[in-house]
Amino acid sequence: MPSAAALRLEIERSLAHRFPAALTPMPRTIREVAATGIAGVDNILEGGLPVGAISELTGAESSGRTSLAMAFLARRTAEGRACAWVDVNDAFDPESAAANGVALRQLLWVRCRDANMLKKARTRAQPWTRLDQALRATDLLLQAGGFAAIVLDLGATAREHGNRIPAATWFRFRQAADHARSSLVVLGKTTYAESSAALVLECSRGQPQTAGGTVLRGFGYTVERRRERWAPTANIPWKPPVSTWQAHAPWEAEKRA
Numbered sequence: 001m002p003s004a005a006a007l008r009l010e011i012e013r014s015l016a017h018r019f020p021a022a023l024t025p026m027p028r029t030i031r032e033v034a035a036t037g038i039a040g041v042d043n044i045l046e047g048g049l050p051v052g053a054i055s056e057l058t059g060a061e062s063s064g065r066t067s068l069a070m071a072f073l074a075r076r077t078a079e080g081r082a083c084a085w086v087d088v089n090d091a092f093d094p095e096s097a098a099a100n101g102v103a104l105r106q107l108l109w110v111r112c113r114d115a116n117m118l119k120k121a122r123t124r125a126q127p128w129t130r131l132d133q134a135l136r137a138t139d140l141l142l143q144a145g146g147f148a149a150i151v152l153d154l155g156a157t158a159r160e161h162g163n164r165i166p167a168a169t170w171f172r173f174r175q176a177a178d179h180a181r182s183s184l185v186v187l188g189k190t191t192y193a194e195s196s197a198a199l200v201l202e203c204s205r206g207q208p209q210t211a212g213g214t215v216l217r218g219f220g221y222t223v224e225r226r227r228e229r230w231a232p233t234a235n236i237p238w239k240p241p242v243s244t245w246q247a248h249a250p251w252e253a254e255k256r257a
Contacts, residue, residue, distance in 0.1 A: 031198075034149070034183060036068060037075040037101075040243035041201075041223050048072075049185065050198045052178040053229075054170070056186045059203035061155070064221030065187050067100065068203060069151050072185065074101030081148035084108040084141050088134040089156040108147070110137045131161055135169060142176035142184065150177075154188040162192045170196035191226075200226040206244060220244060 033047035042048050049055045049072060057065040073083050083106060085092055090111055098104055112130040128136070131154075138152050154162050170193040177184045186193060191200055206220030225241035 032181075034072070035075055036072045038068065038071050041068065044223070044225050044241055044243045045199070045228070049183050051183050052181045053198035054174055054177060054184045054186060054193050054196055055199040055201070056188065056191050056193055056197045057201050057203060058188055058190055058226075060189065060205075062219075063203040063205050064219070064223070065203045066153075066155065067221070068201075068223065069153075069185050069187055070097055070100040070102055072183075073097070073107065073149055073151065074103075076148045076183075077103035077106035079148075080106065082106055082108065082146055083149045083151075084110060084147050085151045085153065086110045086112070086134050086138050086141070087153055088112050088130050089153070091153065091156050108141075110134075110141075112137070131157060131165075135165065138173065138184070139169075139176070142173060142180055142182060145180040145182070147180070147182050149183040149185060151185045151187065154186060154192065157188065159189055162188055162190070165192055167194065167196070170194065197227070198229045200228075202226050 031053070032051040033045065033049060034051050035042050035048035036045075057068055059065045073085070076083050078101065085097075085107060087110060092109060092111075094104055094109065097107070112133040114130065134152060134154075138150060141147055141150050173184055173193070174196040176182075186197070191197065202224045204222045204224075206222055208219050221244065223243050
């Protein structure tokens, strides 16, 4: 009885004229990455978040996902690049962003309005929900190009609403991000983009950092790499998928600045 390797070789030869290397897996391609500015996170990601792809930062509230996204935008805006923050539930705080190093002059803040407010402005058309507005705005930003990074903040969106986003929407975002060479960072309680996401990170809160036992200085976080489609570099040593990092409180960041 022929071995499995011999059977595979025979099948590949028979299909070579129709499907070259039909059973040979595609090689891991080299992808461009951008650093988050957090050494531990960049270490497990072997450079940073992918460029021209979707990255999902998941976790519960106060898990560090927003701080991680702000650190990433701080690096991008410091390079003079334009970025955008699509704020679904009006949760973005410009003062905290500035305290974390984000150059607000390089940031477009898209605030989605409540449907009741829009209903007063337009009586003939059915108003879009906040989530609809966010998805349409993200689509327009990706199609327009010119943004190094776009954060779609679904952190306060209920999971059942986020799960209703069509898979075709995420696939379109994935194609547009690749064409525009933009990093689309999605914040959420769980994963929504599924297979369209190149990278999924799960964030969780660690121990608070104190001074003298009474003064809060910051928080510790844990980041775990759940899935990564591409390796940014070839022939690199394997790295553990978990990292810890500390974020100083905004008032400490202002003090240091």
